[in-house]
Amino acid sequence: MTREISARVPAVRLTHVSKSFPGVAAVDDVSLDIDPGEVHVFAGENGAGKSTLMKLVAQVEEPTSGTIELHGTPMTYRGPGHAREFGVAMVHQEFALAPDLTVAENLFIGGEPGRGGWISRARERRDARELLSRVGADLDPGRRVAQLSTAEQQRVELAKALAVDARVLILDEPTATLTRQQADELFAIIRQLTASGIAVLYISHRLDEIFEIGDRVTVMRDGAVVATRPASELDEDALVALMVGRNVDNLYPREHTSPGPVRLQVRNLTRRDVVHDVSFDVRGGEILGMAGLVGAGRTEVARMVFGAEPPDSGSVTLDGRTVRIRRPSDAIDAGIGYLTESRKTDGLALQLGVDKNITMAKLPMWNGLINLREERSVAGRHRDRLGIRVPWVGRPVQALSGGNQQKVVLARWLETQAEVLLFDEPGRGMDVGAKADMFREMDRLAGHGKAVVFISSYLPELLNMCDRILVMRGGRVAGELAKEEFSEERVIALATGAKDNHD
Amino acid sequence: MTDQRTARGVSDRMAGAISQVAAAGALIVVFVVLSIVAPSFLTADNLFNLGSQTSVNAVMAVGVTLVIITGGIDLSVGSVAALSGVIGVMLMAEYGFDPTLAIIGGILVGAVAGLVNGLLVSVVGLPPFIATLGMLSVARGLVLIATGAVAVFGAPDSFRLLGQGVIGGFPIPVLLIVLVAVGGYVVLTRTKLGRYSYVMGSNMEAARLSGVPVRSYTTAVYVLSGALAGLGGMIAASRINSGQPNFGEGLELDVIAAVVIGGASLFGGRGTVLGSLIGAFLVAVIRNGAVQLNIGTFYQNVLIGVIIWIAVWWDRYQRRKLSGDTG
Numbered sequence: 045m046t047r048e049i050s051a052r053v054p055a056v057r058l059t060h061v062s063k064s065f066p067g068v069a070a071v072d073d074v075s076l077d078i079d080p081g082e083v084h085v086f087a088g089e090n091g092a093g094k095s096t097l098m099k100l101v102a103q104v105e106e107p108t109s110g111t112i113e114l115h116g117t118p119m120t121y122r123g124p125g126h127a128r129e130f131g132v133a134m135v136h137q138e139f140a141l142a143p144d145l146t147v148a149e150n151l152f153i154g155g156e157p158g159r160g161g162w163i164s165r166a167r168e169r170r171d172a173r174e175l176l177s178r179v180g181a182d183l184d185p186g187r188r189v190a191q192l193s194t195a196e197q198q199r200v201e202l203a204k205a206l207a208v209d210a211r212v213l214i215l216d217e218p219t220a221t222l223t224r225q226q227a228d229e230l231f232a233i234i235r236q237l238t239a240s241g242i243a244v245l246y247i248s249h250r251l252d253e254i255f256e257i258g259d260r261v262t263v264m265r266d267g268a269v270v271a272t273r274p275a276s277e278l279d280e281d282a283l284v285a286l287m288v289g290r291n292v293d294n295l296y297p298r299e300h301t302s303p304g305p306v307r308l309q310v311r312n313l314t315r316r317d318v319v320h321d322v323s324f325d326v327r328g329g330e331i332l333g334m335a336g337l338v339g340a341g342r343t344e345v346a347r348m349v350f351g352a353e354p355p356d357s358g359s360v361t362l363d364g365r366t367v368r369i370r371r372p373s374d375a376i377d378a379g380i381g382y383l384t385e386s387r388k389t390d391g392l393a394l395q396l397g398v399d400k401n402i403t404m405a406k407l408p409m410w411n412g413l414i415n416l417r418e419e420r421s422v423a424g425r426h427r428d429r430l431g432i433r434v435p436w437v438g439r440p441v442q443a444l445s446g447g448n449q450q451k452v453v454l455a456r457w458l459e460t461q462a463e464v465l466l467f468d469e470p471g472r473g474m475d476v477g478a479k480a481d482m483f484r485e486m487d488r489l490a491g492h493g494k495a496v497v498f499i500s501s502y503l504p505e506l507l508n509m510c511d512r513i514l515v516m517r518g519g520r521v522a523g524e525l526a527k528e529e530f531s532e533e534r535v536i537a538l539a540t541g542a543k544d545n546h547d
Numbered sequence: 548m549t550d551q552r553t554a555r556g557v558s559d560r561m562a563g564a565i566s567q568v569a570a571a572g573a574l575i576v577v578f579v580v581l582s583i584v585a586p587s588f589l590t591a592d593n594l595f596n597l598g599s600q601t602s603v604n605a606v607m608a609v610g611v612t613l614v615i616i617t618g619g620i621d622l623s624v625g626s627v628a629a630l631s632g633v634i635g636v637m638l639m640a641e642y643g644f645d646p647t648l649a650i651i652g653g654i655l656v657g658a659v660a661g662l663v664n665g666l667l668v669s670v671v672g673l674p675p676f677i678a679t680l681g682m683l684s685v686a687r688g689l690v691l692i693a694t695g696a697v698a699v700f701g702a703p704d705s706f707r708l709l710g711q712g713v714i715g716g717f718p719i720p721v722l723l724i725v726l727v728a729v730g731g732y733v734v735l736t737r738t739k740l741g742r743y744s745y746v747m748g749s750n751m752e753a754a755r756l757s758g759v760p761v762r763s764y765t766t767a768v769y770v771l772s773g774a775l776a777g778l779g780g781m782i783a784a785s786r787i788n789s790g791q792p793n794f795g796e797g798l799e800l801d802v803i804a805a806v807v808i809g810g811a812s813l814f815g816g817r818g819t820v821l822g823s824l825i826g827a828f829l830v831a832v833i834r835n836g837a838v839q840l841n842i843g844t845f846y847q848n849v850l851i852g853v854i855i856w857i858a859v860w861w862d863r864y865q866r867r868k869l870s871g872d873t874g
Binding site for chain 2: 371376377382391393395400404416456
């Protein structure tokens with residue numbers, strides 16, 4: 045295939061494109077040109093229509109009206125395979141890899157090299173190596189995908205996109221699960237790809253990276269395009285105002301109070317090959333941040349404190365009393381709550397109602413039977429207090445936005461009267477407004493004297509919300525920073541083991 | 548936005564009921580059609596018979612509903628019912644047990660089989676399909692060993708009451724359906740066992756991390772299913788006044804079909820007692836009507852299989868519609 049890149053023909057041209065689902069206009073009259081070689085960022089709150097728009101471009105969904113042109117050719121809807129022939133590849137937030145197949149097998153699914161039903165393994169490996177090197181991944185093509193880290197799997201997805209000779213690459217929140225360093229590597233690869241004329245459509249919630257990687261930014265709200273501007277003409281405040289439709293005065297609402305007595309005391313927590321000798325205290329009224337690279341052991345520490353995994357040794361003390369935690373119910377009885385990293389896989393019963401999800405850890409009982417009336421009123425109370433936007437409390441949580449889902453999980457732990465709350469990446473996948481809401485709740489909990497542990501891979505969140513930050517590296521506590529010592533450089537230095545040039 | 552929310556709110560409020568309404572509609576249509584084309588269908592005798600026939604299937608379906616809601620499956624109910632039936636009858640015929648005690652004994656036999664299923668799933672960690680497939684074979688084998696593959700007779704006449712008796716004009720088996728259904732409904736909607744079944748079936752890990760003792764509750768669900776299979780086996784034994792070693796072969800299919808037709812999801816998290824009852828009646832009416840019309844069992848089986856396909860297709864179709872997200 046010859047590749048002619050003309051600056052005059054846009055890679056993607058949308059003309060009055062709309063998509064409505066029954067009762068909802070998900071994409072509303074969008075007209076837009078995307079040039080070859082540009083990184084075009086799509087910003088907006090959850091539900092603004094970004095993902096649906098991308099699905100239209102990738103021909104995963106059929107537009108209700110309007111035309112989509114790829115490289116000057118108008119598309120008639122014939123499914124994603126058709127878009128792929130025109131060089132459109134999409135890397136979803138949740139990867140579409142077959143975990144039990146090897147890297148090489150995954151790369152060429154549907155396009156295996158060889159002839160007549162026979163697959164040439166040698167060529168498959170050779171081609172795989174070449175593709176992987178183009179995305180800067182030094183991986184053995186024979187490894188099973190399940191054994192790869194998230195960042196490595198993402199590289200495989202990128203390589204897979206290149207395998208179909210992509211000229212339009214759609215990335216849906218590609219850095220959501222990456223560390224800072226991995227994100228930087230990804231950006232370098234994206235720049236190489238755009239230099240060769242590939243147009244990149246990039247969905248992101250992270251404001252800082254929008255300015256770092258984006259050439260132009262399209263902000264969407266309620267399915268419509270609010271504005272398309274060169275990234276250089278925007279700043280964070282202006283961008284947020286466009287996204288939300290109002291000024292968000294404070295992304296990180298935090299009123300520091302003087303910390304009270306120590307509430308949670310963790311000593312010498314150890315689990316072979318995962319966590320080594322971790323000790324820390326959290327005081328009432330305090331938010332303790334936990335920073336570190338992915339795999340540094342932060343989630344494992346939280347899970348052990350909560351009893352989701354047994355530690356080999358170590359102790360947990362709550363308000364001066366040592367508690368024996370062997371399973372989650374022990375931790376819940378002691379007053380610990382854990383908001384897991386991925387709400388959908390281990391936090392929520394998606395098909396069940398908001399009410400049932402809230403009372404999951406503590407059912408209101410009456411003579412051995414569930415008190416349904418009390419349950420409804422409990423759910424209603426939490427809905428009103430946390431501002432969970434739902435027309436009726438029996439509504440299945442799968443119909444809720446990420447922010448509202450997170451509030452449902454929080455309500456569950458408020459209902460068990462948890463005094464120690466472990467938040468594991470609470471802002472992941474949430475839009476600016478919902479994040480600010482969640483942070484306000486964390487601040488309020490601390491204000492009420494509860495002890496809060498806040499795990500995050502996004503440093504600005506930690507630096508703005510926490511009173512102290514514990515940095516982990518390789519399963520150990522690499523260091524602890526007090527409020528006045530906070531800086532991105534110091535956290536990164538501790539997390540990566542680089543020399544801290546401040547000392 | 549508000550309008551859409553309300554519209555969607557109403558639609559997902561109804562989504563759960565849609566399968567039941569569809570199954571109930573199908574039941575009514577089949578019932579009416581049969582009343583017209585088969586003169587012998589709409590007679591007091593046949594309806595009486597139909598109610599009693601359904602009881603075995605319906606009682607077992609309530610137990611299997613619970614299992615399926617947790618995301619599991621119980622393939623062993625047919626064999627377990629046979630085991631309970633022959634042992635119950637042997638208790639009376641060979642050991643002189645009082646019928647009431649023998650019935651309880653039969654139910655306990657089923658409960659023990661269910662306990663083994665439950666422990667294999669929750670403690671040993673076998674997939675429910677395999678655990679209960681094994682029990683299907685084990686229980687049938689035990690039946691054949693205990694009886695030497697010969698039917699067991701000799702229960703006292705009063706034992707017939709369970710499957711053939713009448714109280715206040717209602718057949719006792721029909722009253723048992725009502726009893727078990729009401730009990731099942733209360734368990735599902737008002738007790739921890741029922742609630743946790745939905746939660747575990749919807750998200751096992753979320754249940755565990757919310758402090759639900761998942762092993763105990765999983766085991767309990769299989770015990771209940773086994774016990775109800777035992778009750779079903781005793782009703783059947785009473786109806787034919789004997790313990791038949793080959794009773795219930797393939798019965799698990801009718802029971803699972805009833806539950807699935809009633810709107811329970813094989814992926815877990817969804818299902819109701821009412822739906823399963825409607826499903827059980829639909830299966831029974833089809834089988835009964837087919838007999839009235841002189842359609843053989845082989846064709847009935849084909850028909851039931853096709854209905855299972857349609858029901859599961861419907862379930863998946865509903866799910867996809869509900870989860871149609873708007874990025």
